[in-house]
Amino acid sequence: MLAKRIIAALDIREGRVVKGIKFQNIRDAGDPVELAKRYEEEGIDEIVFLDITASYEKRRILFDLVKRIAEEIYVPFTVGGGIKSVEEIREIIKSGADKVFLNTAAVDNPELVRETAEVVGSANLVIAIDAKWNGKFWEVYTHGGRKARGMDAVEWAKEVEKLGAGEILLTSMDTDGTQEGFDIPLTKAIVEAVDIPVIASGGAGSPEHFYGAFKIGASAALAASIFHYGKYTVRELKEYLAGRGVNVRLE
Amino acid sequence: MREIAIVDLGIGNLANVRKALGGVITNDPYEIDRAEKIVLPGVGNFGAVMERLEPLRGVILDTINEGKPFLGICLGMQLLFEESEESPGSRGLGVFEGKVVRFRGVRTPHIGWNQVFPSKECPLFEGIKEGAYFYFVHSYYVNPRDEEVVAAKTDYESMVFTSAVCKDNVFGVQFHPEKSSKNGLRLLKNFRRL
DSSP: OOOEEEEEEEEEEEEEESOOOSSSOOOTTTTTTHHHHHHHHHTTTTTEEEEEOOGGHHHHHHHHHHHHHHHHHOOOOESSSSSHHHHHHHHHHHHTTTTEEESSHHHHTHHHHHHHHHHHHHGGGGEEEEEEESSSSSEEEEETTTTEEEEEHHHHHHHHHHHTTSSSEEEEEETTTTOOOOHHHHHHHHHHOSSSSOOOOOOOOOOHHHHHHHHOOOSSEEHHHHHHHTTSHHHHHHHHHHHHTTTOOOO | OOOOEEOOOOOSHHHHHHHOOEEEEEOOOOHHHSEEEEEOOOSSSSHHHHHHGGGGGHHHHHHHHHOEEEEEETTHHHSSSEEEETTTTOOOOOOOOEEEEEEOOSSEEEEEEEEEEESSSSSGGGOTTTEEEEEEEEEEEEEEEEEEEEEEEETTEEEEEEEEETTTTEEESSGGGSSSSSHHHHHHHHHHTO
C-alpha cells in the first residue's frame, strides 16, 4: 500500500540553511546537505528546499547546491522559491531535483503551469498554494504571504490540477507558525476538490496533528520546526502514526 | 576495464546512481561493450528515449546475450519489453515479451513510497525484507507475457502490478532504488556484487 509521506522543509538563502537547527553531532548546522542527510537517516520520506535568496543573480548558488544534494541524498527532494521561468525549472531538474514547486509565478502566469507540466511532466511539478481565511473563503496569497490575490484557494487548486499540476503543497497562513495543528477545514476542502495528492503544511506541533491531516485525506504532511528543534524525531512521529494504523514507511 | 557502465540518455541527473554503484556514466558504445555490467536508468517518454537509445540497441543486446548483468530502472525496465501504450509504433529492446500499459481506474501517476513483495528468488532482493518500501514515480507499468520473469509485485489502490522482473542476467525495477534510501542502496549493492 502507498505510504503517507512525512516531508521536512528547509529554508535556504545563498546556499545555507536559514533557521538554526538544533541537531547534535552535526559538523555544520548551516549546510543543507548535512541536514538533509540527517533527515534521511531518521527516515524522512521527502525534503522540500525553499530558496529565499532575494537576488536572481545568485541563482547559480542554488543550482550548485541542488547538484550537491542530488549526489548525496537518496530520497526524493523538491526545490522552489522565486522560480519564474521554464529555463530555471529545466536547470533545477537537470541539476538533479526530483520536483520543482511554483507559487507566485503560477498565479501571475497560469500558462507557466501548463508549460512546465509539458516540459518536466506532471509528476515532477508541485504547485504551492498559500491560503488564509478572509471570512468568506480561503484567499490565495503570493510573494511569501505578503500579497492577497482575491482568488479562492479551492477554485485555484482545481484550476492548477487541470493545468497539469502533479501535487498541491497547501500552506495555511492561519495555522502556520502556531504549532497548534494543521488547518483541517482548509485541507479537507482542497482534498475533496482535487484528485491529485495534497501536502498539508503549516501548524504541525505534535504527532496527533499529523494523524489529523492524514485522517481527512492528505497524502503527505510537511513540517519544519517540529523536526528542526528536536521536539520529535521523524522516527518517533512515524512510530506514533503506525500505532494509530496509518500506513507509513518505517524501517 | 570499467566495472559498470551507466547508460546516459541525457535526461535527468545520474550522479547518485553513480555514487551508489561506482562505474562510469557514458553513451559510448565502446565503453558499454567493455563494461562488466550495464545499468539503464530512464526518465521520460518511451518513444523519445528509445529513439536516443536506438544507436546503442546492438551493443546493449550483445552485452545481454553475453550474459553480463543488466539492470533497467523505471523507464529503463519498460524499455526491455516489446512496446508501450505510451508510444505506439516505437519498438522496445524486446528482451522480454509483453507490453507496457497505462494505469487505468487508479490515481495516475503513481507517486510515492510503496511496498514491494518478491514473488520469486532474485539476488537483487537479498537482505531486503518482504514488503519493503521503495520510491515510485510512473504512469505506465509492464505486463510480461511470461509470468516466470516477474520478480516482485506491488499493490496500488484496486490493482496489483509487476514492480520488478528478473531472468538470468537481466533485471528490471519499476521503482527508483537511487531514491529509496537504505533499501535502494542495498539493492544497488546486490547488483554491484553479482
